[in-house]
Structure formats: C-alpha cells, structure tokens
Amino acid sequence: MNIVLIGYMGSGKSLVGRCLSETIGSEYLDLDDYIEAEEKKTIKNIFEEKGEVYFRKKEHFYLKKVLGAFENTVISLGGGTPCFSGNIEIINKLAEGRSIYLQTGVDELVERLFGEKNKRPLIAHLDTKEALQDFIRKHLFERSFYYNQAAYKIITDKKALNDIVAEIQAILK
Numbered sequence: 001m002n003i004v005l006i007g008y009m010g011s012g013k014s015l016v017g018r019c020l021s022e023t024i025g026s027e028y029l030d031l032d033d034y035i036e037a038e039e040k041k042t043i044k045n046i047f048e049e050k051g052e053v054y055f056r057k058k059e060h061f062y063l064k065k066v067l068g069a070f071e072n073t074v075i076s077l078g079g080g081t082p083c084f085s086g087n088i089e090i091i092n093k094l095a096e097g098r099s100i101y102l103q104t105g106v107d108e109l110v111e112r113l114f115g116e117k118n119k120r121p122l123i124a125h126l127d128t129k130e131a132l133q134d135f136i137r138k139h140l141f142e143r144s145f146y147y148n149q150a151a152y153k154i155i156t157d158k159k160a161l162n163d164i165v166a167e168i169q170a171i172l173k
C-alpha cells in the first residue's frame with residue numbers, strides 16, 4: 001500500500017517522504033519530480049511556458065497515473081495537488097486511508113521558503129518576508145479545507161525529521 005504525503009510548499013513532504021521510505025524500506029516517489037521527468041521540463045518552465053491551468057491538468061493526470069501504477073511507495077505530492085480537480089477524493093480513495101497532512105505554521109514556512117522561493121512559481125514574485133507571510137497566511141487558509149481531508153495530520157513545527165518519521169510509523173501501525 002502507498003503512503004501519500006500532502007502539505008503546503010516547504011512543509012517537508014520530500015524530506016520526510018525520502019526519510020520515511022528509507023526507514024520502512026519502501027520505494028519513494030515525488031510527484032513534482034515525476035512530472036518534470038515525464039514532461040522533460042522543470043515545473044518552473046511549465047508554469048512560464050504553458051501557465052498554471054495546463055500544469056494543474058498534467059498534475060491531475062500524473063497523480064492518477066502514479067496512484068494506480070505504484071505499490072508500497074511513499075509518494076510526496078506538490079503543495080497544490082490536493083486542492084484541484086477533485087484530487088483529494090482520488091488521493092483518499094486510492095491511498096486507502098494512508099494520506100497524511102504535514103501541517104507547518106506560517107512563520108516556519110516563511111523562514112523555510114524565503115531563501116528558495118525562486119524555484120516556486122507561485123511565490124517567486126514576493127520580494128519581502130512580509131509579503132511572503134501575507135500570501136502564505138491567506139493561501140494556507142484557503143488550502144486547509146483540502147489538506148484537512150487527509151486521513152491523518154502531523155504537526156511538524158519544531159520537530160526533528162526522525163521524530164516526524166517515527167510519528168508517521170506509529171499512526172500507520
């Protein structure tokens with residue numbers, strides 16, 4: 001069975017996912033990396049050349065593809081994946097109750113994302129920490145409706161990577 005990690009940009013989905021898969025000895029897949037490999041373009045370039053609507057269509061297509069094709073895999077999704085095209089219902093159905101929301105507070109997200117915002121098309125234009133914080137606060141509020149539909153939620157603030165992984169193992173036992 002697959003384990004699906006969801007959460008806002010910078011919530012640690014990829015880091016936690018990789019560490020969890022190593023700990024439990026399963027495969028690991030990052031949906032953004034998969035899309036980039038299949039489309040032979042970075043997410044940044046897809047947004048720039050084709051726009052967000054096109055990206056969301058591709059994201060929906062590849063989400064269904066990987067959830068159907070992979071087994072015993074830890075899968076990290078993009079921050080927006082659960083929030084479009086009925087994807088959260090698909091995730092919950094195909095991940096058979098093994099979806100986990102990594103919940104991270106706004107202040108910690110700002111600290112993590114400010115230095116690497118240029119890789120992320122939705123926040124690259126925000127020049128100050130204050131602007132980033134305003135954006136994240138509103139965006140996270142809108143997206144929480146979808147994130148909260150995950151089967152489980154783990155608060156990641158101020159927790160070490162190993163502790164987060166141990167918490168996930170404990171809830172999925």
Ligand code: S3P
Nearest residue numbers: 008009010032078079080120121
């Ligand atoms: C997005 C998050 C990104 C990536 C794309 C859009 C979003 O993934 O899918 O830039 O809408 O939140 P990460 O959460 O891995 O940064």
